[in-house]
Amino acid sequence: MERQIGNTRLVLVRGDITRQAVDAVVNAANPSLMGGGGVDGAIHRAGGPAILDECKKIVKKIGRLEPGGAVVTTAGNLPARHVIHTVGPVWKGGARGEPEVLSSAYVESLKRAEELGCRSVAFPSISTGAYGYPLEEAARVALEAVIAHLEEGSPLEEVRFVLFSDPVLAAYETALERLKP
């Protein structure tokens, strides 16, 4: 499924984020930046040790990465050129600022991609794995945040959501259909 937002094509596909030949892929990291499970583990495994080396340097400089923030490293052996590491919120019922932090994770990642001069960026479904954010709500918040940012005008040509399974893809498709232009 696709939608044009200003200059940018918003695309929803089923797939593996580590296989995307885009300028930047986004990692659903944790504040330690030291790797983990899910997307994070897959990116470090496929990208090799150069990514963790750069994460360690970032941690020396800034300490933990706060939820809603985003930082950049090499993509190592991945087909992408950069990895943008962001931290989504852990779901605690929805009244602890989770939507704002999730929106910030997407928007800060888009800003890093724009600063890098990227033309294409791929996102996973942040926070809907180990962090427990309900899928339908996360899909709506993610798409609203990305669309609102792109509507302000962006040099990005493509923003791709790479969803790992049919139910996750279906949730994002439903959420996008409900967000009529």
Ligand code: ADP
């Ligand atoms: P979080 O800790 O932010 O919840 P997870 O990595 O645990 O992040 O899960 C986020 C989503 O990413 C889940 O829908 C999970 O199925 C999906 N996922 C796991 N591996 C990959 C991958 N290689 N490519 C794309 N999505 C993936």
